[in-house]
Amino acid sequence: MMPPRGRLEPEVVRPIQPYQARKEYICPRCDGIIGLGVFHLVVIPEDSPDLRRHWHHGCWYKERRRRGTITPGDASEL
Template sequence: MPRRNRPPRADLVGLPGAPRPLLTGALGWARTESSSDGDWMVRTIPGVQGRKTYRCPGCDHEIAPGVGHLVVWPAGVGVEAEANGTTGSEMSTEYDDADQRRHWHTTCWAARHRRRPGRRAAR
């Protein structure tokens, strides 16, 4: 018997154009971490979604594609933007400001208070 190809049901799949929560996306939710060096937004990047090479500021080694890691940025970025009167799409660009984001090895982020900043190796 032939199969009928029907589009997926709208109640099972997110409706197109439905608003998405702030700080989400293909990479998942960001959580807030507070410590002596301030408040930080932290997003976990699974290894399968790591597609570029980054340099970890904790150890100054490369984070190779396919390696799980963290993306960290100051939590106050969005608060400052809101206090300055930035709203809507302007504020979302403040959250996504690439100059504020840093990619860390998970263990380097956890040990950042116990070690000095990494030194750049000669290239």
């Protein structure tokens, strides 16, 4: 379940390297499959780590732009 629009929770974002991606996941933004061996991101709410979601890198970037939480320099942080 997505948090209500505009609600910003502290989240931990971790890159998942291709060799670590041993399962397929569904990206919550595009509902597309993140395939085996595909570099992507896992986003873990600090309050509720059980609600972690796997995102395409590009989808997470767009989501952050939508939320307005991208600041200069973020693009290189991953």
